[in-house]
Amino acid sequence: MLQGKRILLIIGGGIAAYKVLDLIRRLKERGATVRAVMTAAAKEFVTPLSVGALTEDRVFSELFDLTAEHEIGHIRLSREADLIVVAPATANLLAKMANGLCDDLAATILLATDKPVLVAPAMNPRMWDHPATRRNRDRLAADGIAMVGPNVGAMAERGEFGPGRMAEPMEILAAIEAMLSPLRLPGQALLAADPAIATRPGPLAGRRIVITSGPTHEPIDPVRYIANRSSGKQGHAIAAAAAAAGATVVLVAGPVTVADPPGVTVVHVETAREMLAAVEAALPADVAVMAAAVADWRVASEADEKIKKGPAGAPALHLVENPDILATVGRHPTLRPRLVVGFAAETENLIANATAKLERKGADLIVANDVSPETGIMGGDRNTVRIVAREGIEDWPDLPKAAVADRIVALIADRLGRA
Template sequence: MLNDKRILLLIGGGIAAYKCLELVRRLKERGAKVRAVMTRAAGQFVTPLSVGAITGERVFTDLFDLTAEHDIGHIRLSREADLVVVAPATADLLAKMAHGIADDLATTALLATDKPVLVAPAMNPRMWAHPATRRNVAQLRADGIAMVGPNAGAMAERDEFGEGRMAEPMEILAAIEAHFGIAEAPLLKGRRILVTSGPTHEPIDPVRYIANRSSGKQGHAIAAAARAAGAEVILVSGPAEVADPKGVKVIHAETAQQMLAAVEESLPVDAAVFAAAVADWRVADASDQKIKKTAGGAPTLTLVENPDILATIARHGTLRPRLVVGFAAETQEVVAHARDKRLRKGCDWIVANDVSPETGIMGGDVNTVHLVTAAGVEDWPSASKAEVARHLVARMAAELAGEAR
């Protein structure tokens, strides 16, 4: 806990400024006292009113505020804190810090402070990679400034992807707690989580099968993120294209029937995430010998429906997990189909995405999802599948802890 720790939060002028509202909320939950200083540019993204409503304190914006400066307010602000946090730390703010420029309240407080400083950089990938920024970052690190992030992911600018996204609020919070020597309990410690991943292969004969294009990247990333969050994880995987994550119990299955059996044998669990792309149908009578091509034309295959793993577990009675999450891979009317699927299957959440060929999501490293719950739809920005996994695991942890908003 951060009981009575005093945090001075300097909010820079980047689009990631909105994440500071969540950061402040999390800090307050842990007992910290938060004061905020906003740059003029930050006011283009969040308002002093919204920040002040969460901090419960006046938000400072003006170096020449007579009310605050009659007792040298910028000195008092910078010296009364136990830690100064800069988030988002834009390229402009980093440059001013590196060169000792003090031309507004935020930079003046930074120059006047004798307390530790933690910055969370956030900017366009090309700005982050620019030689000037690299020099400034090197200088700040040499000066003893601590940093968290930035992460790789999609940018606000269309079709921009790379390193430069501000660290997520929970990552910044973890860095703050680490500064004070506080080891936060893993989000899912003591929880048992089941994840399915990859495709299924439904045999036609010994050399042919029915399948789909799933790589298993998203499901495996969710299993790894849940393990990193402290959970005991069981991963039931079809024939995926990626390596098994470390520290996770992996059960390999080939067909939908095998996957369902493995899932049922793994119950009970606290939460189950069904990310596997299970084939809807299988051949009624798969041949035990290779079907030979003949002059008479293609063979006739009789298909039967596979078991519905998501619906089966969502309606499993006493062994139903507390939280059941399904996936919906769609090519049109993504959210509408996902809403319908959530109700039909009886699950709690659906993670929906558009897997049309032009999106590159199926088999790719980036995903754009919509989280459909009983409360509504959350449209998440494009991000790496690892980042989507971390975000989903954080939401699951909050739900299991009874903290979901």
């Protein structure tokens, strides 16, 4: 889906700059054109020669380049891209963006652009948590700047651990793909004049829907992971039904074996953190359907090598909570969709648990189903659901998952029509 897309990559000065070389390669593999701008500090970590060899283009770095500025190069660079990506986005770059400073080429481009911007922050955890950086992050979010990461993990500094690791290239790629799907830019109305959207027939024509599907895999070591027993069949069926109803659909899919549905933009992810990054990058949307069975926990520190058996017995795994994607979307301060649909897969107290989830996570509807082993729902082709809303509960009969999807899409269209 990136064929012909133009990416302007601004590389900041941080140890994570080496990751952008892999990001450039992956963007090029998918048909994107990449131009790079490097800050002076970035050149201390990667060379313009390496970056230029991968982009197959000139690397820009000087604001007062006589040749480029004769053509007002900073304006041209800021306007010719479909998307500007800042990676790594250092604390210094975030501060410049938030406060409108433009003392070098990178900052001047960011101030002069009218195109969407995605930043991938990278810095020491104390810098990330500093009140000044928190203010800058809030300011950038209010300005419509999209963000992917940072992740939690070990830092380059010995003994440092916490939030601040730049998102991995595949996470950034997922966010880029989500942002460049047919979309509304932050703060803008849906581009209904686009014939690919406006003329698509169906009750959801002109609507944008973000759907999650499948499990997530949370690595323990290179060969083991934590996961839920989800096939992705129900989420993929909802995506196909929504597309057939005329919606523009972004499907964020965990590791599944079912085929991508036709007419849908699919972003493939593996972990809960990657899924959250892709969902946030796909917003704003009219509807969010969070059907994925996201693993609630991950190990605090993934082992670099396969954990071997030993005389001490089974190793102790220290688990930490994954981000709550449904609650993040349902309670988003600025980008909450008009309609948020969650799923509750339970083995006991189905209605009580689903009702509590509805309130706790800020959803409008919960699709609740009993996934006890004897039901055969997990991985099967049929489903029996109950729709839990604030105004009551609706029982649906046992149906093929495709028929459940059709009913869910019809319910969404009806809700939007009444809103």
